[in-house]
Amino acid sequence: MSETAAGRGWGGQDVRRELHSELLEINMGPQHPATHGVLRLLVRTDGEIVHGVTAHIGYLHRCAEKIAEGCDWRQWMVYTDRFDYLAPINMNFGYAVAVERMLGVKVPERAEHIRVICAELQRIASHLIAIGTFGLDMGAWTPLLYCFREREEILNILERLTGGRMLYNYFDIGGLRFDAYDGFERDVLAFVNIMEQKIPEYDTLLSYNKIFIERTADVGVIDLATCLAYGCTGPVLRGAGVPFDCRKDDPYSIYDRFEFDIPYGEGEQGTVGDCWDRYMVRMREMYESCRIIRQAVDALPGGPVKAEDLKKLVKVPQGSLYTRTESSKGEIGYHVFADGGSKPFRTKVRSPSFSNLHVIEKVGPGMMLSDLVATVGSLDIVLGEIDR
Amino acid sequence: MQVMTDLFARIFGDGLSPLGLLVAGGLTMALIMALVMALCAIVFTWAERKVAGFIQSRYGPMRVGRWHGVLQPVADMVKILGKEDIVPQDADKPLFLLAPFVIFVGSLMAWAAIPFAPGFIAADLDLGLFYIFAVSSAATIGILMAGWASNNKWSLYGAARGAAQAVSYEIPLALACIPVVMITGSLNMNDIVIAQQGGIWRWHFLHDPFLFVAFLLYFVASIAEVNRGPFDLPETESELVAGYHTEYTGMRFAFFFLAEYANLFLVSCIATAVFLGGWQPLFGPVFLPGLVFVIKAVLLVLLQMWLRWTLPRLRVDQLMHVCWKVMVPLALVCVLGAGIWMLATGQAG
Incomplete structure (x- = not known):
């Protein structure tokens, strides 16, 4: 087409100036139902097509790492609770392991077993929320309520165990704060029995629903290279087809004693690393968690739950250590610096959601707006842990 | 309306001129329809919460009104009346204020041609079905007005x-009704219902396989037409906050709500009249026609609620795909098939 013809309308008038268009900048969040908390996504859109995404974080920043420098080693456990408020026990676990490794303390067997049981229960609870809210992002309300029904059972067990329903503060350096109540094993087994029957229910309601598959398969594909570039871990990395799990590949606590598989994305409904794969990894992980819980309950020994030779005011020998554990969101790392005193010199938390979230800036452009919502939902981020 | 004018004629005798009778009858009918709409919203909001509760293994409202929270809608209404009426500072004020009523009126007007019982029809139009589709598409203008006037990007998304969606799904919606019009030879809603006399086997959706498919197409398109799940894209809570009515508060919001539930019942009423025999019972002679009609329509509404609380939502492009590449061709095939069927079985001409 010649240049003169290009700028002419039907009436021969110059239409070039009228055909001016620009991208629409739109703030998704910090108050928005799809951003799972106080995430703000600055989205540049052309109609329904997303041209660019910028994630703005920090709305929930509470200086947790700085606070650590002002309180002693045991006291900071409370603050780790508040990182991932959907899986506080996994956060506690990482910190406890980090300090114990620096101290060289041997945690009693009973405490280790109860820790694993709690951490796996917590993982199921967290995945239930992830799956439920992901369904909600797709417009399916009902699975969310079903997920909360099962999560309630976990919360009841943890409430009986710790007294808290949201923030437990149950782990302690060198063990647990107190022993489990009578009948803890029975409650846990009863729950696991129910849970294993309920997972097929979610599958029929959501996982293999035609509309759900249409909405999630081939959507938001995050491949291995992107995962490595952005440091994605947890279900996002496993969804990309890599069976990497700190519980197996860098064992901590007593995870090396249990038999379990690591689910990973196989592109069953579409491409490897799409939203459906990430979702399914979580679904299968709940099965595996149930398996671990059963083995841990069977092997639960008696005895103390606190390391005996530990003073109330812990003094950690000088040095630094990075410890990673597997939380429900991915690899939670604590880089702890000690100067030999009773307080941490510095603690740096490596948050899995932080790394996972920023992939959205890479995979976001070119998507539909609805797919953006789906992808953010499938990353399963918790802002408390990103901002700390 | 005939019923009403006859009633007034009997009450006032010669005291009212024919024009007066017409006006009085018309006004009464309009009032009844407005009340039916309000009642729809009241009953269906409660029903929806109960259905949702039942599906999601919880109770739903239980407190207000002693028995299963029956007075919950009343409490909601009182609450909503007490809310502040906010107009956003940068909104296009006249359009913003007008939009809820455009939607509401569009819905109310369509009610005029719904035959609830023999003779109980506000306007017995020869082009009844056509009229319903014509006026109910006015609601689209209201949606656009609301979204544009709110001066909110999310509202604009919802409106677009x-x-x-409304413009697209009107096509399969209307196309699905064409085979019925071909069989009946009339667009008059009364005639369409009367043609289905004589038990369930005479109802249009069982007339032939093409009409059965047409009924299913109509049902799916009607869900999309009233913007409900799985086609609730204009108000996708998880994407667009609340779509085109994000900025509305109090009574103005209530009008959107009212119109939504009234439309829900409206499309079910059309389906009842066009495909499910209207006031005709399953078998036997006509018996409590109004009640039979309402029961059929309410069952369809419950079915729509069931779908909403079970299925995830489609994406915009998938929604359009379903409409233009699946439903419209299928509807055209149904029109063709129904015509061939009529020729083959000797019903034509």
């Missing part, structure tokens, strides 16, 4: 989606 809503308009695109």
Whole structure:
């Protein structure tokens, strides 16, 4: 087409100036139902097509790492609770392991077993929320309520165990704060029995629903290279087809004693690393968690739950250590610096959601707006842990 | 309306001129329809919460009104009346204020041609079905007005989606009704119902396989037409906050709500009249026609609620795909098939 013809309308008038268009900048969040908390996504859109995404974080920043420098080693456990408020026990676990490794303390067997049981229960609870809210992002309300029904059972067990329903503060350096109540094993087994029957229910309601598959398969594909570039871990990395799990590949606590598989994305409904794969990894992980819980309950020994030779005011020998554990969101790392005193010199938390979230800036452009919502939902981020 | 004018004629005798009778009858009918709409919203909001509760293994409202929270809608209404009426500072004020009523009126007007019982029809139009589709598409203008006037990007998204969806799904909706019009030879709603006399086997959706498919197409398109799940894209809570009515508060919001549930019942009423025999019972002679009609329509509404609380939502492009590449061709095939069927079985001409 010649240049003169290009700028002419039907009436021969110059239409070039009228055909001016620009991208629409739109703030998704910090108050928005799809951003799972106080995430703000600055989205540049052309109609329904997303041209660019910028994630703005920090709305929930509470200086947790700085606070650590002002309180002693045991006291900071409370603050780790508040990182991932959907899986506080996994956060506690990482910190406890980090300090114990620096101290060289041997945690009693009973405490280790109860820790694993709690951490796996917590993982199921967290995945239930992830799956439920992901369904909600797709417009399916009902699975969310079903997920909360099962999560309630976990919360009841943890409430009986710790007294808290949201923030437990149950782990302690060198063990647990107190022993489990009578009948803890029975409650846990009863729950696991129910849970294993309920997972097929979610599958029929959501996982293999035609509309759900249409909405999630081939959507938001995050491949291995992107995962490595952005440091994605947890279900996002496993969804990309890599069976990497700190519980197996860098064992901590007593995870090396249990038999379990690591689910990973196989592109069953579409491409490897799409939203459906990430979702399914979580679904299968709940099965595996149930398996671990059963083995841990069977092997639960008696005895103390606190390391005996530990003073109330812990003094950690000088040095630094990075410890990673597997939380429900991915690899939670604590880089702890000690100067030999009773307080941490510095603690740096490596948050899995932080790394996972920023992939959205890479995979976001070119998507539909609805797919953006789906992808953010499938990353399963918790802002408390990103901002700390 | 005939019923009403006859009633007034009997009450006032010669005291009212024919024009007066017409006006009085018309006004009474309009009032009844407005009340039916309000009642729809009241009953269906409660029903929806109960259905949702039942599906999601919880109770739903239980407190207000002693028995299963029956007075919950009343409490909601009182609450909503007490809310502040906010107009956003940068909104296009006249359009913003007008939009809820455009939607509401569009819905109310369509009610005029719904035959609830023999003779109980506000306007017995020869072009009844055509009229219903024509006026109910006015709601699209209301959606666009609301979204544009709110001066909110999310509202605009909702409005654009809503308009695109309503305009697209009207086509399969109307096409699905054409085979019925071919069989009946009339667009008059009364005639369509009367043609289905004589038990369930005479109802249009069982007339032939093409009409059965047409009924299913109509049902799916009607869900999309009233913007409900799985086609609730204009108000996708998880994407667009609340779509085109994000900025509305209090009574103005209530009008959107009212119109939504009234439309829900409206499309079910059309389906009842066109495909499910209207006031004709399953078998035997006509018996409590109004009640039979309402029961059929309410069952369809419950079915729509069931779908909403079970299925995830489609994406915009998938929604359009379903409409233009699946439903419209299928509807055209149904029109063709029904015509061939009529020729083959000797019903034509």
